[in-house]
Amino acid sequence: MIDRDYHLHTAFSNDSTQDMEESVIRAIELGLREIAITDHFEHDVETFDFEGEYGLNRPAYIAKVREMQEKYKNQILIKLGVEIGAQPQLADYYPGELRRDPWDFIIASCHTIDRIDLFFGKVQEGKTRDEMQDLYFRHVLELVKNYDCFSVFGHLDYVTRYGGPQFRGLNYERQFPVIDEILKTLVAKGKGIEINTSAFRYNEGRFYPHPDVVKRYFELGGEILTVGSDAHRKEDIARDMDRVSDFLKGIGRKYITVFEGLQARFVRI
Template sequence: MIIADYHVHSRFSSDSTAPMEDMVEKAISLGMNKICFTDHMDYDFPEGYLTFLFDPEEYFRELERITDLYKTKIKILKGIELGLQPYLAPRYQALLAQYDFDFAIGSSHLVNGIDPYYPEFWAGKTTEEAMELYFQSIIDNVNAFSEYQVYGHLDYVVRYAPEKNTSYTYEKYAGIIDEMLKTIISHGLGIEVNTAGYKYGLGYAHPQTDVLKRYKELGGEILTIGSDGHKPEHLGYDFPKAEELLRSLGFKYYVTFENKKPVYETLAR
């Protein structure tokens, strides 16, 4: 059983209204012994959309309060999801130096200032061009800044492709995906298995199964598991399915982080 959800949002993320306590109560009901809140911090999100910013001081106060409240029931970790763009590297570096996070996810939400969620990202491009642009953004972000622990939802972009994921395969983008994975590994980073892919009806977690397989072939070993949950009912979404997938690919463990240090959790049968 996977006993930790390491991609969890709360009311501190602009796209969630969930109190932290509700997310913790759900995790306890699922038998988890760790939960890591990773609320969104996306500097310079375009005006007119959600801000994806929170006050770190308030965030840490609330985390300390609920940590004390549930200290005998579950371990609560302090995390953050950074919306990366290469020019923002100094600001994120300063943020992580100032605050004592246990864990940070780096993610590509914006490519050249546009989220693939919006149709304008896809306008004037073929699907292949847009997808490759997204994967290239991950390579560029890792090369610019790598002071987090894992890269999140590597193929998030397929959720919003015009034909969704019907034409997306590892083989089709093997060249740039391999470069992306090698770049991540060379910087000592891991990746996450983000089960929101199941929730969005893709038929697989992020990243797609063949990408996960290739990550292992290239020597990648660091995997966190996260639901990307924004509501209590999302927490631990399809974790049994993800666990069986990882075992079928030959993974023996997944990783949690405490004080930025990896803890290896066995994928027991």
């Protein structure tokens, strides 16, 4: 059983309106033992006509997480997490910024290429699915080589999510060499990956990354794996966790990873 959700967003993220306390109450109602709140920390991105606060208000965010930790300390363990939008030009920016605050857990994700969020579909224009995946995974490889300030890399192959149906489906055969280099780099650095169940909600029929990629990470000696729903609303908290525990048990894995003060610890599933 997986009763920990290590990827949650609240209204402190630019793409969520979910009240944090309602999420905590929902997690308690679901019987979860632990959650990591991981709101978006993005910097230097093209926001087009997006109105409102794009960056993370870290002092207010941290104060709110601390308030929740204290108020619900007898009911659920709440970790202070963050999801950074990793970009090549910010490899020196994030470490300095992240050092200021006492994070438990940091997800590094690739949401943008050339400062443009894949969500908009613009990066995909004029490209085939394979060209898009070539571009994305080479980009991720540069990121994992140049970044150290994270615990796990987020939704490793979610490039299949956006751009339309023609971009669906990981071509793992074609991407195998570069994905292998990404995984080997992560293993060598002692960094983890996450299983992100949001893919089910995008009708990908699987989680991120593809199960074969997770198996390969373990084969290469990787051990650090967190599991998260990437919920942006409380209804999605802990969704499809049973599918993850079935998969992990099916391949003989008995542990997932939790973090405190950026230190990994293994817990039984």
